[in-house]
Amino acid sequence: MRLASSRAALAGLVLASAVAAKDVLYHWDVGYVNANPDGLFERRVIGVNGAWPPPELHASLNDTLVVEIRNSLDKPTALHAHGLFQNGTNYMDGPVMVTQCGIPPGANMTYRIPITQTGTYWFHAHYSAQYVDAIRTPLILHNPDEPHVYDEEIVLPLTDWYHDQSADLLNEFLSWRNPGGAEPVPKGALIANLGGNNTAKLSFEPGKTYRIRLINMSALAMFHFSIDGHTIRIIEVDGVYTEPTEVGNVQLAAAQRVSVLVTALNSTDNNYIFHADMDTDMFDNIPDTLNYNSTGLIEYSPSAPVKPSDVIDWSQFSDIDLVPLAKEPALGFDVTYTLDVHFSQFTDALNHGTFNNISFVSPLVPSMFTALTMGDDARNAEVYGKQTNPHLVDHLQDVQLVVNNFDAGHHPFHLHGHTFQLIARGPAPYDPTHNPRPSAAPMHRDTVVIPSMEYVILRFRADNPGIWLFHCHIEWHMAGGLNMLIVEAPDVMQQRIKVPQQVYDHCEWAGVKTKGNAAGREGLDLTGAPDGPYLYPFGWTTKAKGAMAGCILSALVGFCAIVWYGWSSKKSYHSLPVADNADDSIESEQLDSPAGKL
Template sequence: MVRLSAFFFPATVALLAGAVDAHDHGHGNGHHHQTSTVVASPTTNPNPPGPFVVPPPPPPDKIFSYPQPALPEQTAARDQSTWKLNRSKHRGHKTRRYNFNLSYTAGAPSGFHRRLTTANAQFPGPLIEASVGDTIEVKVTNDLDEPQALHWHGIRMEGTPFNDGPPGINQCPIPPGGSYTYRFKVSHYGTYWWHSHYGATMADGLYGAIVVHSPKDPIRSDAEEVLFVSDWYNDQSNTIVAGLRNTSVGYRGMPIPGIPDAVLINGLGQTNCSHVQPGVECTQNEVHVVEAKPGSKLRLRVINPGMEAMIRFSVDGHVLKVVEADDTPIEPLYMHELDIASGQRYSVILDLDQPDAAYWMRARIAAGCVLLGRELETKAILRYKGREGEPTSQPWPDRAESNAPCVDIDNKYTVVPLHREKLPKPVTQGRMDSAAGEFVDVATGAKFIGFGFNNVTYLNYIQDPVYQQVQEGRPLNTTHFAHLSFSGKGSADLLLNQLDPGIAHPFHLHGRPFSIIARGSGKMTLDGLKDVKLNTVNPLRRDTLHLPVSSWALLRIPLDDPGVWAIHCHLGWHLANGKLAVIVVQPEKLKHLRQPREWYGLCTNNKNEIGPAKRDSDTSDEAGPAGEAGEVDDFAPRQVRRYGETRTV
């Protein structure tokens, strides 16, 4: 049982900022001191705890790992079918059927041998390919010893919102030994991916790519592959989350995770085995290899499935022609290095017009937005078919410093979608403030750092999905999770304030992409938007955006997809500690949708069961909305009386 102790108390700000103070070496702005003062309401914290002194992290040569479960007999396979695409066979409106058997397997993605959670004993997991108009069916059989659920990241669940995946939001989880078949139709082409949405088990290897093809796709290439680039932790996700539930213990002595062990490219990375404690098996991996014909154009669909770090991706000697952001084709942007936040996808075109046989591809952590930033890089090989030789190439000399500010692509460039979409009216506004705080587990007295929206951290009743609550007309409990509800047609403008001191976040909206119509620094209110110039003429559309410290964004969401949609930080450890809210779209229409009988069969009669790695119980009665001093919080949706559609930022 957990109660809110100091959700917005300045001591908590000192705790978070203190972690930066203790270890900040003047790097970047991702974890710097750009903090806004947060003031508690008198009733929020009658007994504030004292400031918490963050212990120093272990030096890199003393990184340790926790005891591992016994390694399974079966070893996870690296199958090129998980990243090699076959565009020729995907034509016409068909049903694409897949079987995913979830199990534990042994693997060493970073060289450190550990237990993985995989689908079909593959890491990365199986690739799903389809064409626009196809129906995808994925039968998931759960052979794990814990429940599970899968999310289809970026896919519009038009007419099947109950299959979006998050347990406690859109479904009950698939129990151990059980199975469930997800069915949904794909209406848009682009780069997507699937991953676990139960606890933090995505960090254990349960993810894969989804690519939807169309003859109308304007992006042309001679070949294409999926490329996963991400951070990696040698420890089990439940071990990490358990440590984060007690700030006096933490994970490796830290209350906030910030030190990944490696970077992976398509499931392969390199750990310094000399840093591994005696008795732990560790081997040096080969590197991933991408082969393509000289003179061809290669499309790489680059996905970051990581738990914490923004990844900086580059290819020696080859300019990146960026042509897709999430699933939106864009006018080409040319760069030497591309920043990719967790959950984001980009397509880049490489012209294979260089003279040598092979070149290094590089993926490195953007240390400026990882707490206690640690410089890590891994490599893969881009090999020209028919040529001999190993890479001797050097990185681009103008790559960003490792501690450079972490910002999204539309903060650096003017990003223009190739296809213009009309933004519907009328517009309703709503606001969500992202902020962190400190909780106390009253059963143990342990303090831990939680993350939330609008002063509420997510409480996950996994056997009583929010979708069903809305469908049945039940009122939603405002102490369990922050939520906004939008009825009728038109659009919703969601004002998202990023108030967490010292921490940047990538935010992902389920259900459909949004348009980014404004950004700014500091904190914004709905009333303050009257003076903001909006970009409503073909703004960037995507489903995952990166918000730096002390900044805000205004997202326009068309209300054309009825459902209950999660919005959350895509840093897995923050999500595991509560940074998730819910947006309800056209609740009046959900009562007319019907789930399959199989969906109901997943749920038990215990509607009070709490899901893993989330807040364990309600906040105390003392907890309540706490805005800035002298300000009335304006979280409730309201109609817009003034528009800025003709003006641009």
């Protein structure tokens, strides 16, 4: 598979026409097809225009990306342009029951997105766990004034791969039979949509410099990327340009993107292995059949031998140490929210992810419509429903999020509508008396990994009025409730945001209201809004006390019955008529009986 030349040709066409802003139009008929990318198992996936994988999306700065969706599935869908700000187009962001209802089967939806950013992004379903069924693709936004110099570029998506349907995997994960919340382990990894014995090959020419756009489109897996015998330099993370930084390997959690520059060697004597290894610390168990050391080939010549692998530099490099190319001073903060992350057992017998012990449940009205229709009450967080865990911020406030990860696993957290500055990291919990000293020009991105028992401090400016999700991007954790809402400037939203009729029509088809609070009512009357599930209570509840009292009473009755039975047996023994020549044998037999042992 020769990726470099085709990607470079497409990028060249896009860049050549970038001087004139235009509509970049894609027609997507989203439907079921079969695929077998790892050569091990053919399964049903969600494809586009009768094929899989879906086509890559490309546009340039100041273009308008137009994706015409036809839903040919038997269930709703919705698409999210991951990392795009959607400033003024909150209704195009994609999360169902947050900014829209699902696109009904047989219906159309036009995603019309003005492009104000450049860099590496991706496009994926945001309905249930649907993107695990492979409806996901790179979204590349080209910069006519590219600050880094390179000869060609390669788009390299990395993906964990499951053989089961997302609905079955989700039922397996959210089950009382899975009290520990063990995530479904993938069957393997795909590199550029190839896996198993189907090896991805990147064609290199001596002396050329390549930009490799790495995109982790996984449901769960974190990848570690490196190339034997070559130096890699980071120049972009999550659409944010960085000063070139040499690293031994690149760590990408689910939803993160990193561009690296690689200069080809001046010889065609050897080919080389590149590694995209899944991090097994993310898995509760490692099946014997799982090949987590996924690799591809850097090919200089089809006839050249592969040089044996070098010792890989697995030393960790923290994104907080990167330096953005466009340097902006560290923000202060006008409002701060502390978010404690746990996974716990709940009253519905399931293991849920939580921020501050609240597990997300969708409201009865999409939250964007609540913000747009509740007038002055839209500035009251209560109207969005307690199960959405809403956090209200005012227009142009500087917002600080302190996130303490008390779970045993790593979590990649993503904020819609913004990038955030990485202010500080450290062992959880964060001590609020400590005054962090951020970099003079902090790195910023839209998806950050927080290791187990660590915290991060994130800051962003509320300059994009809308309803924005903050959530873990492990798909199973999203479905398990590890989400919350940032309700940003609803008063300004009411002035600026005009929702297309299509979005109203889709809600009407679903029987979902587009007006009112989380219960579809006026004011603070939230009767009927989602309420619970809740954590199992600690301590002695009334039911627990009653159960204990019943156990004690039953034990006393049982003990008395045993004593009475033993006493009755002894009395019967003393009244037996005993023959003179049978004393010893009868006494021995009686004492060996259960009653006698008492």
